[in-house]
Amino acid sequence: MIDGGANFWIDGRKRPKRWTERLDREWRRWTARRALRSVAVHSPNGTIVLDVPDDPGIRYVLDEVLTRDCYAPVPGVEDIATIVDVGANVGIAAARLRLAHPAARILCFEPNPAALDFLRVNAPRAGAELHAFGLGETDAMLPLYQGTHSTVTASLTPRDMTQANPLGTIAIRAADAALAESGVAKVDLLKIDTEGAELPILRALAKFLPAVKVVHLEFHSEADRRAIEALFAPTHLLWAGAIERANSGQLTFLRRDLAR
Helix, strand or coil: CCCCEEEEECCCCCCCHHHHCCCHHHHHHHHHCCCCCEEEEEECCEEEEEECCCCHHHHHHHHHHHHCCCCCCCCCCCCCCEEEEECCCCCHHHHHHHHHCCCCEEEEECCCHHHHHHHHHHHHHCCEEEECCEEECCCEEEEEECECCCHHHCECCCCCCECCCCCEEEEEEEHHHHHHHCCCCCCCEEEECCCCCHHHHHHHCCCCHHHCCEEEEEECCHHHHHHHHHHHCCCEEEEEEEEEECCEEEEEEEEHHHCC
16 A cells, blocks of 8 residues: 555456455445555556546546546557547546557646646656647637536536536637647547537547547437447447446447457
8 A cells, every 4th residue: 555545457467465355345435445646557567557536426437437447548559659549637537548459649638737747747657749739620729617526527608517607718729739739640539528529529530530440439318329329330349348327338449440
C-alpha cells in the first residue's frame, strides 16, 4: 500500500495474495474506507503513480478503469502507435493505456481547469502529451458546468450531475484541425469520455474513424447510443460494453478486419 493511496494490478500482474480471494465488491468497499491522495497502477510493463482528488467520481473511475478494466486491450490487436484520449480528466485512462501500449504516442485533451491541475502532474508520468482544451466540431468558447461532486461529471450542458450554473467558459478546438496541427495523420486507438459531447467529436473526426483499430467511448443518452452504433456499423463491430442504465454506459468498437 502506498502512503495515502491505493494499489491496482492490471494485465496479468500478480496481485498480493490477500487480494486474490476478494471479490471486486469487497475491493471497492475496502478502498472506500480510506482517503485517497494517490494511486499506483502496476503492470508487467511497469508502475505509474498518479495524484488524484478524493471524491466519489474519481473512486468510480478508478473502479471502472482499473478494477473492471473497461479499456482492456483487445486480444490480437497490435501496433497501436497513436492514442487519442479525449476527455482525459486527471489521467487515469492515460496511465492504463500507457501500461498496455508502452511505445505508443498518447495525446490527452482536457479543458476542465479543475482536472488540469492533476493532469499536468499525471500526464508526464504516463508519458502523454497534454493539450489543455476540448475537442468539438468547430473552434468555440463554451460554458462548462462543473460536476456536483467530481470533475468527472463536468459537462457542456447542465445535467442531473452538474451544478446549475456554469463556472466559466472553456476552449474547444475543431478536432480534425487540432490533430492535424499535432502531426497526427492516423489514430490507432480512440478514447472519448466527454459527458454527452461524444457525437460532435466523432463527426469532426469522421475522416479518421474508418482506420481506427479500437474505439472506447461512453454514451449519455439512448439516442446517442443508437447514433454512435449506426456511425460505426459500416466499419466496426461492437466488441464489448457495459450498459449501466438505459441512458448511459461504455462501449468498445473494433475495426471489422481485425475481429477474430
